[in-house]
Amino acid sequence: MSDSGSEKVRWGICATGGIAEKFVEGLRQVPDAEVVAVGSRSQESAETFGDAFGIPHRHATYEALAHDVDVDVVYIASPQNRHHADTLLFLEAGRNVLCEKPFARSQAELQEMVALATNKKLFLMEAIWSRFLPTYVRLRELLHQGAIGEPRMVEADFGFRLPEVDPDHRLFDPDRAGGGLLDLGIYPVQLASMVLGTPNHVGAAGHIGTTGVDEQVAMVLGHDDGALAVLHAAIRTSTSCGARISGTEGHIVIPAFMHVPQALILDNGVGDGERLDLPMDGNGYHYQVQEVHDCLRSGRIQSDILPLDESLAMMGTLDQIRAEIGLVYPGEAGFDTADSASV
Ligand SMILES: NC(=O)c1ccc[n+]([C@@H]2O[C@H](COP(=O)([O-])OP(=O)(O)OC[C@H]3O[C@@H](n4cnc5c(N)ncnc54)[C@H](OP(=O)(O)O)[C@@H]3O)[C@@H](O)[C@H]2O)c1
Secondary structure, eight states: OOTTSOSOEEEEEEOOSHHHHHHHHHHTTSTTEEEEEEEOSSHHHHHHHHHHHTOSEEESSHHHHHTOTTOSEEEEOSOGGGHHHHHHHHHHTTOEEEEESSOOSSHHHHHHHHHHHHHHTOOEEEEOGGGGSHHHHHHHHHHHTTTTSSEEEEEEEEEOBOSSOOTTSGGGOGGGTOSHIIIIIHHHHHHHHHHHOSOSEEEEEEEEOTTSSEEEEEEEEEOTTSOEEEEEEESBSOOOOOEEEEETTEEEEETTTTSOOOEEEEESSSTTOEEEEOOOOTTSTHHHHHHHHHHHHTTOSSOSSSOHHHHHHHHHHHHHHHHHHTOOOTTOTTOOTTTTOOO
16 A cells, blocks of 8 residues: 555455445445455355455454455454454554444453554554444534534434344343443444533443343433433334434434434524435445545544544443443453443
């Protein structure tokens, strides 16, 4: 890869599950992206994935992928209990990293990841793909222009009903850091963070189900200036998956906030509300890829749109919510509910 943009950015894919497939489909839409390698926990999966997407290097371990010198940047699509260890593995080997959400299980884990990336001067970003969609780009512009005055409240939720409690499903599995909060709740939390910044006060209530993960959680994030976010996440309840940002002079609704938003409704008291259609092309995962390329080509080791300090702060918020609802994962170092208790 060169700074001039004349050469392709060479990607390696870590893990071969559902989201890895969608990501590679999206990545194919970026003309200067090339998938050169895939790493799996088995040669068979690496071969199957490599055949499906025409990827030349197929590695039977994540370690082998880490040491593939033809890879510029690795996309990590393993379950979130592994994000910390896998990110450290790839950074140690000199690879830039785009890691799936949630970035880690706790802020303590993420601090180590960020410290290593900074120390190695390597790129690191959380793959919150929605941040880079046209809807979010326009939303930031509208807020910056003061279209609804001063934002004072964010309401957002992401929830669906998995038909049965299946301990083998990753969302029900505490070993894979399942549950609604980390997996789905990160989306409303990141919207609130983008609009209102880091909260000063965190309150939450949640229901921990029979497998030991949260099946639904409600959060209230408060700010010293009085701004509030009211957010929900659920894996056994079908929620509206909508979002609304209310300000001093109107509000913006994001219809289908979590079913790939492609429009905004701006209501600032003039008329019935204006619908702004903001279609995306492809499956939407390529917008974040373009951001990674832009950063790599300009020598930036983090994104301005999703900076590492913000990811750290969001992880801190999730820690506090976990402390409030008593959600602890097995084998997790560095997370203490007492340390993380609400401020
Ligand atoms: N951005 C999004 O829209 C989005 C959507 C869904 C999920 N995600 C995130 O992406 C990550 C993966 O989700 P997914 O839906 O792709 O999960 P998945 O279908 O279960 O795939 C996860 C993959 O991780 C690897 N893996 C490593 N350790 C594993 C373990 N102990 N058990 C099972 N698999 C293991 C496996 O690949 P190998 O066998 O090849 O090693 C597996 O195929 C999660 O962190 C999730 O939160 C993001």
